[in-house]
Amino acid sequence: MTVQKNDKNSRASGRPTLNEVAQRAGVSPITASRALRGVSSVAEALVLKVQEAARELGYVANPAARALASAQSHSVVVLVPSLSNQLFVDTLEAIHGVLRPQGLEVLIGNFHYSRDEEETLIRNYLAYQPRGMLLTGFERTESARRMVESSGIPCVYMMDLDNSPGLHCVGFSQLRAGAAAAEHLLARGRRRLAYVGAQLDQRTLLRGEGFRRALQQAGCYDPALELLTPRPSSVGLGGELFRQLLASQPDVDGIFFGNDDLAQGALLEALRSGIPVPERVAVVGFNDLPSSEFMVPRLSSIRTPRQAIGQRAAEQLLALIGGRAVAEPVVDLGFELMVRESS
Structure with a gap:
């Protein structure tokens, strides 16, 4: 009985190999590998030839095997x-x-x-x-x-x-971003300022801390105006928290929301409830999501890079x-x- 040697060029598994792709495309295996990984130094014409060969053969790369072979x-x-x-x-x-x-x-x-x-x-x-x-x-x-x-x-x-x-x-700096929101609202003449945050990851808490420090420095911080929940941030939650805050603190005149989706929910709820923004209460969001500038009214927000x-x-x-x-x-x-x- 003749035993066929199973080297790296064989197809004992029945799957097409990188060497076969390279042979069909007329390039070296190294070039074929780089072309399939999208390395920018490979000429576009060669990339197209290798991709076409891979499609014809039904080749699918095996990243685990590649990592084992190169130890990386x-x-x-x-x-x-x-x-x-x-x-x-x-x-x-x-x-x-x-x-x-x-x-x-x-x-x-x-x-x-x-x-x-x-x-x-x-x-x-x-x-x-x-x-x-x-x-x-x-x-x-x-x-x-x-x-x-x-x-x-x-x-x-x-x-x-x-x-x-x-x-x-x-x-x-999340701290400085929170402080900037507070300073903006203070410059607008607002004094009963609230921070509303959800999810409560470290960055949300740091924004709130920056907001708090700025208010403390201005002498108008009130812990009763912090509304925090570990629930996932969403537009729906923003509307809910807006209603809750105004019901418990009717004299609030400015709100910084830890995420734009919360602030957007607040604006929608204000619109439904006939609460004028910013005349009755000013609203500032965070992240400046693409839809924020199309809200009614257009949402002020901290734009992050x-x-x-x-x-x-x-x-x-x-x-x-x-x-x-x-x-x-x-x-x-x-x-x-x-x-x-x-x-």
């Missing part, structure tokens, strides 16, 4: 707390636009604002030996923190800032992956107060 994957892990929030969708699009042309696959994990879920995702994804990680904020379990630190994998943090040695991060954060964080991670020094490990991209009709 071509993936970057990105963990965000929500995929329904436009903030993180915009950030992910920017990250993908930077990493994909470099032949890196983006593995997205959604931990639903749960530190335990994030810990599980980190543990699972580290098993794939990613080239780098992009994490949201600095609030996570001690176990997750130790796993990231001991992995030796380059990591960049997004959305918040921390000047601790050895950390790389891109974001803005979500696309720029994704781009700069991904660029910083590429430098770390390439072993290059990062001149500015902490990048503060700031924010912008968009003043419109609601305040």
